[in-house]
Amino acid sequence: MQRIGVFVCWCGSNIAGTVDVKAVAEALKNEPGVVFSTDYQYMCSQAGQDIIKNAIKEHNLSGIVVCSCSPRMHEQTFRKTAQAAGLNPYMVEISNIREQCSWVHKDMEKGTEKAIILGKAAIAKVNLNAPLTPGESPVTKRALVIGGGIAGIQTALDIADAGFPVDIVETKPTIGGKMAQLDKTFPTLDCAACILTPKMVDAGQSDKIRIFSYSEVSQVKGFVGNFDVTIKKKARYVKEDLCTGCGLCTEKCPQKKVPNEFNLGMDNRRAIYIPFAQAVPKVATIDADYCTMLKSGKCGVCSKVCTAGAIDYTQKDEYIEEKYGAIVVATGYNPISMDKFDEYAYNQSKDVITSLEFERLTNAAGPTAGKLLRPSDNKHPHTIVFVQCVGSRCANCAEKGKEYCSKICCMYTAKHAMLTRDKYPDTDVYVFYIDVRTPGKSFDEFYRRAVEEYGVHYIKGMVGKIAPEGDVLKVQASDLINNKQIHIDADLVVLAAAIEPDKSARPLATMLTASMDTNDFFTEAHPKLRPVESPTAGVFLSGACQGPKDIPETVAQAGAAASKVIGLLAKDKLMGNPCVAHSNELMCNGCSSCERVCPYGAITYSDKEFRMPDRTVAIRRVASVNEAVCQGCGACTVACPSGAMDLKGFANNQIVAEVDAICK
Amino acid sequence: MQNKNSSLRDEIIRISGTNPRKCMLCGKCSATCPAFDGMDYAPHQFVNMIENGNIEPLLNSKSIYQCLSCFACLERCPRTVEPAKLIEAVRLSVIRKQGANHLKPDNIPALLDEDLPQQAIVSAMRKYNK
Amino acid sequence: MKVTYFPGCTLRTKAKDLDKYARKCAEILDVTLEEPDDWQCCGGVFTTSRDEIATKLSSVRALKAASDKNQPLVTVCSTCHNVIKQTNYAMQNDEEFSSRVNNYLSKEENYDGSAKVLHYLELLRDTVGFDKVKEKVVKPLEGKKIAAYYGCLLLRPGKVMQMDDPENPTIMEDLIRALGAEAVVTPYRNECCGSYISLENPESCTKRSTKITKNVETYGADMILTACPMCKYNLEKYGSGVPVVYLTELLAEAFGVKEDENAK
Structure with a gap:
């Protein structure tokens, strides 16, 4: 029989406001095994912990139940408290009477009744608890960063700087991401390429960093400290080690009509291409969808002009397997499609563009060499209308837009408007806004400068309809301050499209068993206190894959993710979770059901000799669990038809005892 | 302000089946309305005034006979407030009275x-x- | 195939051509239009208020007639289509509304929302197929530049009407192309012409209709195509003089069954 102590926490008024904590402590006193029961204002405080420690010693307790908040908050605290008093930490059970009880009930009587029942369930479980000791597993001292934008690059650089090897997997032919496509960056207006490309070069030159460009993660197995990852290197039909990046092939390729994705389709590239001058790695890639040689076997120009002999039309996709201790997700974002918002005529006029397209139109390396010319006729636009919140803050229209604020648009629109007025004083620039949101260092001052110094017309209102007519865009909009509907003949309209996570994020999350929210942003382990960690151990988050972010925030988060990775890789061994599965070999019937459902490959079968009751020896096939690999998910215990599989710390009889206690 | 005309306000909201509190004051409805020029109260004002119980002026407004239910505001409202349904409800609460036919x-x-x-x-x- | 056909009030009077050619062309396409004996006018507008019951009963009766025969209910007039489709949507999605409607109706008339409402355009696109329409063309409308005009009622509310993208539709343009003419895409094709405001306030209607037709002119279209008698009236009377034709008229012309105007 256990000697159990019960400790009921008030959590100030968080629990005590809706639950009669004294009545709970009193009621639980009489449960089987309980020899001590008390309540206290803040059990997690030093004084509260001392009450627990003293009680363990004075009453010679063998197990304790703390009725308090969610175990996600303080289970670790109380386990350490118990351990300090000489008790095995796995003899502690938390009964969550805050989130499950006081926070969801208003009626004191009902709340108290439920708290008592939850306490009884925890006591019933502790009665069946046994001390557990965690095993250890080694840590592979190498990190994987998925995504090579500014987030991934910064994370990789910081990890490499601490001395650990890092691999970046980037699906495009070069790293650089969205930032490489931007012209200037707010609020200081330095050129994006000028501050990004040194980092790209650093990553390319680092002996700790390997870049798998034009590659994807195709499979992830294992667990924190010991991930087994398969990387698919897509065939680029160019030998990376031989290509010098001279670019001769990209000039001679006769297929000139391939939409250039780097310039968002506003100009064309060749079938063999290097996305931009500062690409890392600076290696050509053949676009198999457009290459005449690959499609029909006729051409071969690039091969003929390549003096390095780097072209290889027979190249195949290659799969690389590598071990990692930690994985960082940095898959970034994309602007949403404007197809469902055609009241703005994006699909009806070339002169209605997105803000990212505007970046390319003002970038010296863009399709117009940095001159602001409108796409339809290459004329200089005089009246330019910017529309904010296109697809952002859209309620109940998931099929159209996004419910959240995309966060970066107010600032980049102010930047676009200001730069336009600065460079082209002959322009009239209008910005239609719902709210201007500029909470960042020097951000509001930046926006005010656009208005006060550059004379940008900010109009509180929305654009309702855009009609291309002749060579103008008839913009119909509201001006709410003046209570008017206004009509502007614009030459160019720029839409601040909402942003969304990259499409690759959802399948990647499945591979990593990492959780996502309804918008496909990765969720963090705690929104305030663990913002760069995924709830899945060993998986970390960097940049816009976790939520809309600007560059300063992304870089800060990238560094934070790196520091978490470094903290993990600095360890030689990781304490495992002792709540793992184990098989009762006498009951195992060798059916392999558990092996099939195990997501971690932790179960193996072997033939063993058993002494039978009649003193003969039989050889039977039985399951055994590799405790270092098992994550304690419990899938095998459910699949096992003979009841041989059980989970330490969450044994079938413990769960049943809890249910019984609740139903009694 | 909250209690002013609250029964009429509740009735209008009930029969319209929309929720004016979802409005974020973007002005899309008034930007898109083809009848705006003939209106003394604009679609976005209907939403705000109904929510605040300031309904009297709307009952006497020209706007309720200018809206033709072309559903442009309803289609384009990013918050599913659907002002056309509110305007319709105001018009009905006028013309349903004896002798109030327009x-x-x-x-x-x-x-x-x-x-x-x-x-x-x-x-x-x-x-x-x- | 057989479908239930709801002509509506105006197709019996001022818009006889719309009706006549709808029937003729359906015949050519092997579709039998069966008109219910006792249909009543749809009322001309859908009242969005949830407590309006009586004004929607005629639509429910037409829907019931189609559902009894297990046929889709086909409309041509945009207004009828909008009223009946929105009523059907309310019957399917607003339980309080549908139970109150059924309380008004006799037991035999109770309706469960199961009928499918198709506009003539959807019949051509989804049931017949524009490929088959194209096969039946004997007089391709080559050289004609035609601007489709959807108005407001065919497309909105998008989640109810489900005909096409409410902001950038293509169904009428696809039909125009199937008939061998050039489709001119114009931006005001889904903006309101002014509808029945023309009765009380012709100035307002003139403003709207002129804006639409003037814009069509800048795109160099010869004519405007519509499914709605109200739109045709407004755009012709209050617009800037661009001819407006019914979609069934155009279909009949391409099928070679249009009567000579002068022989009338």
Whole structure:
């Protein structure tokens, strides 16, 4: 029989406001095994912990139940408290009477009744608890960063700087991401390429960093400290080690009509291409969808002009397997499609563009060499209308837009408007806004400068309809301050499209068993206190894959993710979770059901000799669990038809005892 | 402000089936409305004034006979407030009263011409009269 | 195939051509239009208020007639289509509304929302197929530049009407192309012409209709195509003089069954 102590926490008024904590402590006193029961204002405080420690010693307790908040908050605290008093930490059970009880009930009587029942369930479980000791597993001292934008690059650089090897997997032919496509960056207006490309070069030159460009993660197995990852290197039909990046092939390729994705389709590239001058790695890639040689076997120009002999039309996709201790997700974002918002005529006029397209139109390396010319006729636009919140803050229209604020648009629109007025004083620039949101260092001052110094017309209102007519865009909009509907003949309209996570994020999350929210942003382990960690151990988050972010925030988060990775890789061994599965070999019937459902490959079968009751020896096939690999998910215990599989710390009889206690 | 006209406010919200509190004051409805120029109160004002119980001016407004339920505001409202339904509800709460019909049948013949489709009269009678 | 056909009030009077050619062309396409004996006018507008019951009963009766025969209910007039489709949507999605409607109706008339409402355009696109329409063309409308005009009622509310993208539709343009003409895409094709405001306030209607037709002119279209008698009236009377034709008229012309105007 256990000697159990019960400790009921008030959590100030968080629990005590809706639950009669004294009545709970009193009621639980009489449960089987309980020899001590008390309540206290803040059990997690030093004084509260001392009450627990003293009680363990004075009453010679063998197990304790703390009725308090969610175990996600303080289970670790109380386990350490118990351990300090000489008790095995796995003899502690938390009964969550805050989130499950006081926070969801208003009626004191009902709340108290439920708290008592939850306490009884925890006591019933502790009665069946046994001390557990965690095993250890080694840590592979190498990190994987998925995504090579500014987030991934910064994370990789910081990890490499601490001395650990890092691999970046980037699906495009070069790293650089969205930032490489931007012209200037707010609020200081330095050129994006000028501050990004040194980092790209650093990553390319680092002996700790390997870049798998034009590659994807195709499979992830294992667990924190010991991930087994398969990387698919897509065939680029160019030998990376031989290509010098001279670019001769990209000039001679006769297929000139391939939409250039780097310039968002506003100009064309060749079938063999290097996305931009500062690409890392600076290696050509053949676009198999457009290459005449690959499609029909006729051409071969690039091969003929390549003096390095780097072209290889027979190249195949290659799969690389590598071990990692930690994985960082940095898959970034994309602007949403404007197809469902055609009241703005994006699909009806070339002169209605997105803000990212505007970046390319003002970038010296863009399709117009940095001159602001409108796409339809290459004329200089005089009246330019910017529309904010296109697809952002859209309620109940998931099929159209996004419910959240995309966060970066107010600032980049102010930047676009200001730069336009600065460079082209002959322009009239209008910005239609719902709210201007500029909470960042020097951000509001930046926006005010656009208005006060550059004379940008900010109009509180929305654009309702855009009609291309002749060579103008008839913009119909509201001006709410003046209570008017206004009509502007614009030459160019720029839409601040909402942003969304990259499409690759959802399948990647499945591979990593990492959780996502309804918008496909990765969720963090705690929104305030663990913002760069995924709830899945060993998986970390960097940049816009976790939520809309600007560059300063992304870089800060990238560094934070790196520091978490470094903290993990600095360890030689990781304490495992002792709540793992184990098989009762006498009951195992060798059916392999558990092996099939195990997501971690932790179960193996072997033939063993058993002494039978009649003193003969039989050889039977039985399951055994590799405790270092098992994550304690419990899938095998459910699949096992003979009841041989059980989970330490969450044994079938413990769960049943809890249910019984609740139903009694 | 909250309690002013609250029963009429609740009735209008109930029959319209929309929720004016979802409005984020973006002005999309008034930006998109083809009848805006003939209105004394704009669609976005309907939403705000109904929510605040300031309904009296709307009952006497020209706007309720200018809105033709073209559903442009309803389609484009990013918050699913659907102002057209609120305007419709205000109009109904006016014309449902005895003698409050907007269109007098005696006046109709003068409005007709040879080509006018029947549906114009049918629609107008339904929208303006009870 | 057989479908239930709801002509509506105006197709019996001022818009006879719309009706006549709808029937003729359906015949050519092997579709039998069966008109219910006792249909009543749809009322011309859908009242969005949830407590309006009586004004929607005629639509429910037409829907019931189609559902009894297990046929889709086909409409041509945009207004009828909008009223009946929105009523059907309310019957399917607003339980309080549908139970109150059924309380008004006799037991035999109770309706469960199961009928499918198709506009003539959807019949051509989804049931017949524009490929088959194209096969039946004997007089391709080559050289004609035609601007489709959807108005407001065919497309909105998008989640109810489900005909096409409410902001950038293509169904009428696809039909125009199937008939061998050039489709001119114009931006005001889904903006309101002014509808019945023309009765009370012709100035307002003139403003809207002129804006639409003037814009069509800048795109160099010869004519405007519509499914709605109200739109045709407004755009012709209050617009800037661009001819407006019914979609069934155009279909009949391409099928070679349009009567000579002068022989009338």
